[in-house]
Amino acid sequence: MTALETELRADVRDGVDRETIDTVQAMSGSYKHGWETEIEMDYAPKGLSEDIVRLISGKNNEPEWLLDWRLAAYRRWLKMTEPRWAMVHYPDIDYQDQYYYAKPRSMAVKPKSLDEVDPKLLATYEKLGIPLKEQMLLAGVEGAAEPRKVAVDAVFDSVSLGTTFKAELAKAGVIFCSISEAVREHPDLVQKYLGSVVPPTDNFFATLNSAVFSDGSFVYIPPGVRCPMELSTYFRINAENTGQFERTLIVADRASYVSYLEGCTAPKRDTHQLHAAVVEIVILDDAEVKYSTVQNWYPGDEEGRGGIYNFVTKRADCRGDRAKVMWTQVETGSAITWKYPSCILRGDDSQGEFYSIAIANNAQQADTGTKMVHLGKRTKSRIVSKGISAGRAQNTYRGLVSMHPKATDSRNYTQCDSLLIGDRCGAHTVPYIEVRNASSRVEHEATTSKVDDDQLFYCRSRGMDEEAAVALVVNGFVKDVLQTLPMEFAMEAQSLVAISLEGSVG
Amino acid sequence: MLEINNLHVKLEAEDKPILKGLSLTVGAGSVHAIMGPNGSGKSTLSYVLAGRDGYAVTDGSAMLDGADLLEMEPEDRASAGLFLAFQYPVEIPGVGNMTFLRTAVNAQRKARGQDEMSAGEFLKVVREKARALKIDAEMLKRPVNVGFSGGEKKRNEILQMAMLEPKMCILDETDSGLDVDAMKLVSDGVNALRDAGRAFLVITHYQRLLDHIRPDVVHIMADGRIVKTGGPDLALEVERNGYADILAEAV
Ligand SMILES: Nc1ncnc2c1ncn2[C@@H]1O[C@H](COP(=O)(O)OP(=O)(O)OP(=O)(O)O)[C@@H](O)[C@H]1O
Numbered sequence: 114m115t116a117l118e119t120e121l122r123a124d125v126r127d128g129v130d131r132e133t134i135d136t137v138q139a140m141s142g143s144y145k146h147g148w149e150t151e152i153e154m155d156y157a158p159k160g161l162s163e164d165i166v167r168l169i170s171g172k173n174n175e176p177e178w179l180l181d182w183r184l185a186a187y188r189r190w191l192k193m194t195e196p197r198w199a200m201v202h203y204p205d206i207d208y209q210d211q212y213y214y215a216k217p218r219s220m221a222v223k224p225k226s227l228d229e230v231d232p233k234l235l236a237t238y239e240k241l242g243i244p245l246k247e248q249m250l251l252a253g254v255e256g257a258a259e260p261r262k263v264a265v266d267a268v269f270d271s272v273s274l275g276t277t278f279k280a281e282l283a284k285a286g287v288i289f290c291s292i293s294e295a296v297r298e299h300p301d302l303v304q305k306y307l308g309s310v311v312p313p314t315d316n317f318f319a320t321l322n323s324a325v326f327s328d329g330s331f332v333y334i335p336p337g338v339r340c341p342m343e344l345s346t347y348f349r350i351n352a353e354n355t356g357q358f359e360r361t362l363i364v365a366d367r368a369s370y371v372s373y374l375e376g377c378t379a380p381k382r383d384t385h386q387l388h389a390a391v392v393e394i395v396i397l398d399d400a401e402v403k404y405s406t407v408q409n410w411y412p413g414d415e416e417g418r419g420g421i422y423n424f425v426t427k428r429a430d431c432r433g434d435r436a437k438v439m440w441t442q443v444e445t446g447s448a449i450t451w452k453y454p455s456c457i458l459r460g461d462d463s464q465g466e467f468y469s470i471a472i473a474n475n476a477q478q479a480d481t482g483t484k485m486v487h488l489g490k491r492t493k494s495r496i497v498s499k500g501i502s503a504g505r506a507q508n509t510y511r512g513l514v515s516m517h518p519k520a521t522d523s524r525n526y527t528q529c530d531s532l533l534i535g536d537r538c539g540a541h542t543v544p545y546i547e548v549r550n551a552s553s554r555v556e557h558e559a560t561t562s563k564v565d566d567d568q569l570f571y572c573r574s575r576g577m578d579e580e581a582a583v584a585l586v587v588n589g590f591v592k593d594v595l596q597t598l599p600m601e602f603a604m605e606a607q608s609l610v611a612i613s614l615e616g617s618v619g
Numbered sequence: 620m621l622e623i624n625n626l627h628v629k630l631e632a633e634d635k636p637i638l639k640g641l642s643l644t645v646g647a648g649s650v651h652a653i654m655g656p657n658g659s660g661k662s663t664l665s666y667v668l669a670g671r672d673g674y675a676v677t678d679g680s681a682m683l684d685g686a687d688l689l690e691m692e693p694e695d696r697a698s699a700g701l702f703l704a705f706q707y708p709v710e711i712p713g714v715g716n717m718t719f720l721r722t723a724v725n726a727q728r729k730a731r732g733q734d735e736m737s738a739g740e741f742l743k744v745v746r747e748k749a750r751a752l753k754i755d756a757e758m759l760k761r762p763v764n765v766g767f768s769g770g771e772k773k774r775n776e777i778l779q780m781a782m783l784e785p786k787m788c789i790l791d792e793t794d795s796g797l798d799v800d801a802m803k804l805v806s807d808g809v810n811a812l813r814d815a816g817r818a819f820l821v822i823t824h825y826q827r828l829l830d831h832i833r834p835d836v837v838h839i840m841a842d843g844r845i846v847k848t849g850g851p852d853l854a855l856e857v858e859r860n861g862y863a864d865i866l867a868e869a870v
Pocket residue numbers: 630633637655656657658659660661662663664706
């Protein structure tokens with residue numbers, strides 16, 4: 114592999130006003146979802162062992178094959194070492210010093226419907242603005258002609274509380290349920306596709322997930338069906354000292370379409386918590402999947418105390434001809450983000466797109482990007498990455514574009530822009546490019562700039578305060594990516610950009 | 620309205636004095652023009668009044684209706700009614716012109732304890748004012764000043780002024796880069812805003828603008844000071860003879 118490594122560090126102009134940096138810094142810490150739900154939980158014993166793997170499998174009433182699958186992953190994981198190549202620094206994680214399974218006591222007997230779920234849990238989602246009643250819609254859609262329905266799977270610590278609009282979706286033939294339920298209700302589909310995109314041997318964190326995943330979402334869109342509404346999963350970590358390991362599997366059968374949204378938050382705690390998820394997407398001939406994430410895990414405080422360690426493997430396999438996938442991610446949270454949503458462009462004429470906004474403020478560290486693996490003929494990929502660093506944060510774009518010898522006449526376009534706020538943060542761009550056929554083209558553009566004092570002064574001279582000015586300028590910087598999000602998410606993301614930058618700089 | 624007294628300002632970075640004891644009083648309802656050679660400190664004066672970083676006020680004062688401008692943050696000066704039409708308007712990629720305007724209008728309303736303007740009302744007002752300046756809908760959607768021609772940028776400044784309805788308007792060479800027709804549009808825009816409660820400080824190099832916007836008072840600025848003050852005729856004199864005589868006289 115030709116690893117072309119460039120590191121861009123922008124010179125910081127003298128004009129940055131020290132005082133404003135400090136003032137704004139002092140206003141930090143406005144994470145909106147840092148509260149906790151007081152609720153009785155049942156935990157599996159602390160630490161990780163074969164027994165814990167068996168226990169999780171048993172809790173979900175899984176068939177033998179899945180337990181064996183988990184155990185094989187666990188045994189393999191024991192022999193693996195944690196990857197340390199990313200540009201993130203953290204003390205060793207003690208895998209025996211945390212819980213792998215935490216379930217609200219009120220969920221001991223699975224409620225038949227969401228109506229029967231513990232009101233405290235329902236209130237949690239209400240407070241987060243996530244509608245768990247089917248007549249409720251995502252709030253705050255200003256100017257929307259007709260509010261759109263969004264089906265939600267609500268995952269709380271290790272379990273799914275329930276899924277909305279199941280009946281309505283079933284009428285269209287769409288399966289949308291928790292993965293634990295899918296294992297029981299749709300074993301053939303799960304067995305056929307689980308691990309087929311991200312094999313249990315893939316990498317340290319994916320292998321760990323394969324051994325201990327507790328819940329997550331499952332989606333199947335039958336041939337020719339355009340999913341009648343947006344699907345979403347909302348992940349909430351609540352329990353202390355507990356890892357969340359969810360697994361999402363989406364299968365878009367021939368000529369189908371689905372748009373899927375993922376959101377996540379966690380309480381403020383001064384200890385770190387591990388989140389190691391796997392998302393697999395299978396896309397057959399002529400099908401299309403849009404996967405949008407607004408990642409808002411607790412980022413830790415200004416000193417870097419607490420926050421989620423987010424080690425996630427997401428991959429889409431365009432298995433069929435003309436299959437299409439679009440990843441959009443807005444990464445604002447987590448103390449550490451290690452995440453590379455990827456596209457395997459296997460089918461001829463298949464297409465992959467990756468749009469990313471990654472914001473790292475205070476002591477946050479983000480190492481994120483994508484892999485575009487072109488295997489089929491005339492495959493196309495597009496990468497637009499907008500990294501914003503503030504405070505002492507380090508933000509790395511790491512991306513692979515690979516053109517296989519058979520992937521003739523393929524194209525990639527990569528645009529990778531970094532914006533620095535203040536003079537103590539860093540932005541890095543690490544593109545790996547390998548082209549092994551003569552007819553394919555790869556284009557890569559990268560820029561690094563600083564938030565411009567003249568722009569901020571111009572905004573302020575029109576009456577905006579400094580934070581509003583920074584938010585406006587940054588929202589301008591990320592506009593191309595915001596536009597790829599569904600409307601509800603775009604607005605949430607826009608305000609999140611502003612919130613994440615509170616405590617940054619002028 | 621605006622009262623500047625013995626203002627001394629130097630560049631922070633270079634310890635270089637630019638304004639050297641400038642005094643100026645602009646009363647409500649009046650239009651003052653400032654002319655003066657390149658580099659005499661006209662833009663510096665306007666930046667210092669608007670609150671840009673990088674300048675150190677070493678002496679003197681600047682008051683807006685009795686409030687100490689120099690103690691205020693730039694956004695507070697704006698909400699207090701001060702507006703500067705920039706000599707070089709700044710580009711903000713990705714931020715729609717309309718979004719920018721609306722954010723600014725609502726920020727000022729909020730600072731003054733007023734309700735935000737509704738989207739519908741805002742749209743109506745902005746369309747009307749844009750039409751008067753021949754700014755089309757397309758330009759309102761484009762990112763702020765990005766790819767605007769020199770003249771379009773200046774007209775956009777006047778649109779902002781019309782939307783924000785400030786009481787003290789400073790125009791820094793708004794006429795440079797304008798074609799004859801645009802000059803007329805901009806002047807009409809300014810004249811439409813003239814009223815008893817509002818004052819203008821118009822920085823210009825040319826009599827042409829002052830044919831349209833008739834000033835009450837004309838100041839000549841040189842080397843960081845006002846060296847001569849007179850009526851509209853003073854501008855004509857500069858136009859005919861340049862600055863040499865006036866400067867010689869002032870020394
Ligand atoms: N940031 C800066 N660094 C160095 N010199 C500066 C800076 N800002 C202003 N100056 C100097 O201060 C003086 C006054 O500049 P200013 O822009 O105020 O002049 P002006 O009267 O507006 O000129 P013009 O008619 O050309 O617009 C000039 O000599 C200029 O070079």
